[in-house]
Amino acid sequence: MLRFKLFAFIFFIIGCRLNAQSTVWLDKLDLSVATQGNGKPGINTSVDGKKLTIAGEIFDRGFGTHAESSLLIKLNGKAQKFSALVGLDDEMKGHEPAVEFEIYGDNKKLWSSGIMHLGDKAKPVSLSLKGIKQLELVVTDGGNGPYYDHANWVNAKFETNGIATLETFNPIASEPYILTPKPAATPRINSAAVYGVRPGSPFLFRIAATGDRPMAFSAKNLPEGLQLDPETGIITGKIDAKGTYEVELAAKNAKGLASKKLRIEAGDRIVLTPTMGWNSWNCFGHEVSADKVKRAADALVKSGLVNHGWNYINIDDSWQYNRDGKDPSFKGKMRDENGYILTNSKFPDMKNLGDYIHGNGLKMGIYSSPGPWTCGGCAGSYGYEKQDAQSYAKWGVDYLKYDWCSYGGVIDGLPDNDPSKVPSLAFQGGSDPDKGVKPFRLMGNLLKQQPRDIVYNLCQYGMGDVWKWGDEINAQSWRTTNDITDT
Template identity: 50%
Template sequence: MAQHKGAISLPVAKFATGSDERWSQPAFDDREWKQINTGTVWQSQGYTDYHGYAWYRIHVIIPSSLKDNAHWKDSLRVYLAHVNDVDETYLNGVKIGKTGRFPEDEGGYESKWPAVRQYHVAMNNPAIRWNEENVIAIKDYDGGGSGGIFMGSPYLDALERTDGLRVSVPQDRLQYTNKGMNAALLLQNQFNTTLHGVLQYTLYDVISAKDIRTSTVQVSLPPHQSQGLNWQAPNQEGLQLRYVFTEAGSGLKVADTLALPYILTPAITVFPKINNARVYGARPGHPFLFCIAATGEAPLTYEVTHLPQGLTLNAKTGVITGTTPAKGDYKLSVTVKNKRGLAKQQLTIKSGDQLSLTPPMGWNSWNCWGVNVSQDKVISSAQAMIDKGLTGHGWTYVNVDDGWVSPQRAADSSMVPNEKFPDMKGLGDWLHERGLKYGIYSSPGTLTCGGYLGSYGNERKDADTYAAWGVDYLKYDWCSYERIAASDTTLETYVKPFRVMQTALQAQPRDIFYNICQYGLKDVWKWGGANGAQSWRTTEDIEDTWESLLQIGFQQNKLYPYAHPGGWNDPDMMIVGQVGWGENLHPTRLTPEEQYTHVSLWCLLSAPLLIGCDLSKLDDFTLNLLTNDEVLAIDQDPLGKQAQRVLQTPAYEVWLKPLEDGSHALGIFNMQTTTNTVSLPWKSLGLQNKQQQVRDLWRQQDLGTVKDEYSVTLPPHGVRLLKIGK
């Protein structure tokens, strides 16, 4: 959002699909073009299935007061937020910036969608027409997923010294203790001039609507230097840090509110605990790999009784390998021991036609590395998954997304990895040795979203290659197939490419989880399972904003009939931790409350859980968020039902999910930007009993018997996730 007084908002534009270089010129007549909102993807504004070229033309009068009132009087900033995927921007016909490469450019298509687009024009540049109408024309190419200008509010302003200030509370500097949290307020000067001023910051409790304390400090930051201010705060939900920085020379102010991360999940105990799902599906005669997920003081030892012939347990690692036995149900008794005690669980192996009897849990490279992924980065994240204990909570898949393919196939038409992946089979072997599953990515079109080779015309060859490398998971992304489909919009045209790959996968002598990624086109949830998929994307790409979470996660309600063991609605990957999509990594823009909401909702939805952040930089808050076994158990419940929205108001939503043991998981979500108290009569949920046993799943606390109704006060966009009943 613009901070400076006098900034000019650019909320709307004229819009047309296609491309014509005349559209960059100010004299072009765009009166017949449709109006569209900036800051929101075009797919949500009437262009649902469109990908490719489009132009925005923004008409704006730029007053000379913008220059006259500026303190630096240096440059005009044209801030466009994010553009998916490539843009070339003109001011009155003069090109002022370009990010990424279009398909026809030398070197081919290069997506740069996560990069913030802000271009600077010298105040004395004759391209600026002061006090007259100006035309900002943006040529945009969307290679797949969401398209357009989004994740921010475009504006014009004058660049000032204060624009170099960054204020944050780094999560990797937070230390949680029994008394609360030790934190640092970090000030960074990103410009090459010294920054002087006064910083006032207040610790505020939104639940009680009270200031906890206020501090004022003098700030003097040399060029490209930083300063940390250490302080303490309680470890509780609903705390905000509100600050105002006033620059000494100009009086310009920078203000914002930062929500403070807090930990709800209790510390892992030293006693053994088994955390994996209680049911696992595999196909007879195929290689078998299952890692028992357990926590407790090391070392742990593992025992399994009634293990069928052909399977072997590593008693030190808990990894079961071998060949899946003949069709049938095999009930195993699993024991995990350490010097503190033991834990037992019954695990059922269902050998048959179904895979993924509970949703997959793991990591995918896209949300952090984008097409800049490499074998070293994948191994780094996989090793962090092990070292930070995520495998002990059931996280097992390690999925390589777009960016791994060489520009040319081998002489026999086999797909070849590029120089970033020197040994794809070796990578698979490395993962399997540690009990992890190996995922990969391709497209049914000629090119992937990132411009790498797709599988069109080589489906069987590619499936053979994946199997030879030991791949356990394929994400198959629509992307360029729309060019093959062209104007044919029949259902069969949309189904065919995914059926072709599934036939190729079915012919392989190993289990390969199949994810259809085509953004919900043609109601994929109605036919994805019938065409061999274990999950299907129901939405466009997610971003790390509340608006995206709202539009994607909370729009899944009508899809609940299509989720079941062996087939899952996929609302896209998780947006917690450090993300960046191949550009500079940054902490997710979701507040802590929104992150609790995100994880809670995905578990209620029985969604695939694929972490999208750099696991090697996992902070304590995010790790705690991803290792609450009672919350994860809601996602992994063997009944496999998706929650339904049972109550919806502008202020709050309530979602209810039936569980295998006869109880229910209940999510109460505050949809407001302010604190909200929700009183929930049990009868409003359709429950017969007037009293319910209630357990807070994030805090792992029994709340006892609650009669008639449950009441809770939630922070902005906060959640209470409960188990009610048995």
């Protein structure tokens, strides 16, 4: 009898230990907090919302994501093990994605899949998590850029001690914080030390200076053709001759005097320092309007950012008419009889808007696509590049963001050049690797012919090693990656 009770007790202990372990599936956690290069996190689906499929094998459970991807999970030492299968989703057949899956525990790399390609069989991972407080599941690009990198963590699960709550989280701070020290009351000039302009182009430079107002500005050795407003510190005019001009700027208030040298390079190159400013998209998206843009310009001045050198006010997508926008303001004739683009009713007078922005010593940017449609379905520049470049100059545009979008459809011969289609990778080789560069070169040449300086930004996600040829086609800046996220 005693022996029976002893065995019963042992089985009870073993049973408790077995029951103390629990399984937590990754797809049951909040995956919406994951950051990734494109699309939305898929819960038991791929990025495109389809069945999770790796090398022909279909899986019911998992997390579909897109490189670059990161998912942070608080374990607090409660998880014993993590296991999963990883691989690229078959929905990207016809392309050449490559990724590497990585797992970090308390910021130390625990595991890596190595470079994986489309068609590779799902690779298993099984890790001990004893003592780990925080886990990060990462997908990086495989060295050929984050394009079409639809990656899957399938059958992913945790073994925990008892019933444990695991929590995903986003590293973005929930409370706003400002670490910038308050500027001193005495003057300080924060402008760049060099400025590039083409001879004959309108010159616009606002001396960026912090310090108590009122403040008086002055400049020694300004080249002929330029004038300074002593109250605002805005320099305007034109320089007719090529050359290097050494100017000494000064700012004075009741608390003191500051000076700084400015080298003006009048020649073939513009944008000798990085552009700094504001873009409408993340704030307003399709709801942007001339009034909102004017208020953004006002805010740049009132907030004091302009005193630190922030001076571009860039209008992103949706200043044009939209082919399928439900908003009545988006419906209308997209171009006039001569092919010149028309602005939607939220932008009744683009020239007036440009004058307003310039009146604050700021510069105006605009947005288009080399394809027939922008990413948001508005009128692009395809076939009307010359008219658009001329319109930008007429309106007083200082910056053009030229977004790849539907030009992939032009190359691939899509009948509707649908901007929602995945962009072509024509940059990456084939019989004519230049065809991806061609539309950007065309607009670059046209912008250079205009009677004003227009910064040319190539928004083509770094495809085709844009840094090797961007400068040659008269661009001054270009993206090197897919979309980034605010982490």
